[in-house]
Amino acid sequence: MQHPHPYLTTRSHGFLPSPVRDVWEASMQPGVISLAGGNPDLSLAPLDWLADASSRLIRDRGHEVLQYSSGTGTTELRESIVELMAAEHIHADVAGIQVTAGSQMALDVVTKLLCEQGDTILVEDPTYVGALGIFGGAGLRVEHVPMDADGLVPEALRERIRHLAAQGRRPRMLYTIPNFQNPRGVTLAESRRPEIVEICRAAGIPIVEDNPYGMLAFEPRQLTSLHELDPENVVYLGSFSKVLAPGLRVGWATAPEWMRRPLQLASESTVICASPLSQALAADYIAHHDFRSIISRATAVYAKRAAALIGALEGRLPEGSTLTHPQGGFFSWVTLPEGWTTAELLDAAIYEKVVFVPGASFCAPGEGQRELRLAFSFESPDRLTEGARRLGLAFERTAASIAA
């Protein structure tokens, strides 16, 4: 291990490598089926339209879409975002929307506003690894709160806040992905939502609600936004990455009134503005396209893929395993029985030409050793079925080595 350079800050060592990149090389070998990366399938996106729209926008409005632009985001995009959120039954004000270069950046900026080095924050166990990278690089103390099949457990949240308070630590925020969570694939039960919101409000803890997958529900259902329940205590993060294209790098935060001005200034300081060309493309897509149909067609495809993967895994998982049956989004999550470790399993899986992301990256240090994330968003049902078969072989191979 190389010694870190003395110029580097302590917190700089908290930025985390991507676990998807860790298995990237293996996943790019010929014939390998990847259940690792959570990429949307762009064959479901309106690429031809995007091609035409980009040249049209540059030709007609090049002096605007290729110039510096508003630090808050263009008004046309913010209006489109209100419409997109309305399709998810969430009410938002144009004035409350801050456009960012992807929702990753929105989380980075919100973290700058709410947390200082050494502060404690709450996250789900497991949680999005990209969020853990931000928090690590900000030098935060991250407390993972248990989830179950219905998402974050209110009693566990209450208990953790109490426990921390006894140590004189007030968490500076709760970071949560209520819908079709990454990596676990679970969704916070409707009945728990007002309770989670109330616990945090009472404890003086703002909530950061990250909702990249909310539009991708396999069956129509009501998913109440936490932001909707408590607009003054919840910052909502949204993204075009899963409903249009990640390469645009456009996301947003919908912020309480008290956060809007600092959010704008912090966003400007971070990237000046999100690409106005990307903003114009995203705005045009919402305003002049039947985005609801495109998204629901894509969601139907993802639903079939989820069913293919999960169906094919049945009977192949080691006895005593649990598996999330997601009702939307991109991911399922497997917990293997005691005694298993994904490190060994991953070697066997790569041998069988299938890759996944080991669970540890999403969990508290030392945890998640016998858990794995499986993404079904990118491969065809046939490939997913074959991937599950290969994973079955990897389980057998690993079981034999555990028994030995």
Added chain:
Amino acid sequence: MQHPHPYLTTRSHGFLPSPVRDVWEASMQPGVISLAGGNPDLSLAPLDWLADASSRLIRDRGHEVLQYSSGTGTTELRESIVELMAAEHIHADVAGIQVTAGSQMALDVVTKLLCEQGDTILVEDPTYVGALGIFGGAGLRVEHVPMDADGLVPEALRERIRHLAAQGRRPRMLYTIPNFQNPRGVTLAESRRPEIVEICRAAGIPIVEDNPYGMLAFEPRQLTSLHELDPENVVYLGSFSKVLAPGLRVGWATAPEWMRRPLQLASESTVICASPLSQALAADYIAHHDFRSIISRATAVYAKRAAALIGALEGRLPEGSTLTHPQGGFFSWVTLPEGWTTAELLDAAIYEKVVFVPGASFCAPGEGQRELRLAFSFESPDRLTEGARRLGLAFERTAASIAA
């Protein structure tokens, strides 16, 4: 003044409003000539080519340029950046280049790696206001080091480092814009460059060299990069904003070996990746276009504008004023005699239908009260001449009020 919300961190109050936006409303009034914003003139950019290239790239490579991409930046763009830097006589390695969503983000990320809250850093007096926003939001103590017509003054730098050392403070970095500086328009003398580099190396202070304007020299000249002089102690920041289009939001850092891995992880944590569509456009521009000719044609236009503005200001400035004669870039800087303040002058200027950016935003708190930044990049020579005439009227009006 509104009380800040108790959830907001101390450092969140350090993010600064844009002084350009402060005069934005005035600058958008009909008939107003703006010497405020430092925007490139996109009529000098290859917009038709960008329009065609964007649709071609999405059509031919949509699954790549609209998907998530490498956190370091694409190899093709990093190779193009090496070529672009070579045109400026700077040697760079592909391995050392980290692509970011504009060089603003590169500075944000480098700051995360080098500085913790409460740390001291060195900047030029005056300096780029967007950098001050990053440093304020990081909770840094900013020390402004004097410049003269030849840029940063080595003896002043040495003295300041000594002075801080006596207080037990070691600066964590020197942030400098050696070429056609924003806002002052001066260029660091060649003879000073090795000295500045040596002072910082000896004091254990890494240098962040920000070079958005280096390609925009009005006459061919040798500008030695500080990074070239000491690659292991200087991080170089580059940008496509002034040589292609700001709306792409593509910049980069060329980093010493010891910083590369943390820079990649911190960049990924901030935005995952810069827009791969924008990256592909920038790469294509360098690889398949005569970018040197386009940039040198644009530079010739900027040179004429600088000459128009400065020529027209002659004889109109209050006696005892000084004015930078820039040899490249976008800006000139006026220092008014004792007794003047730009606050009063700005009111008079807006009355005369011309706007500028008051100097205070670029300086240490309380400083820069009788200084102003004039941008010549965006208006035509005729408009600049008329702007100078109006500024002359504003000077007269303000002089009368000072005398009164």
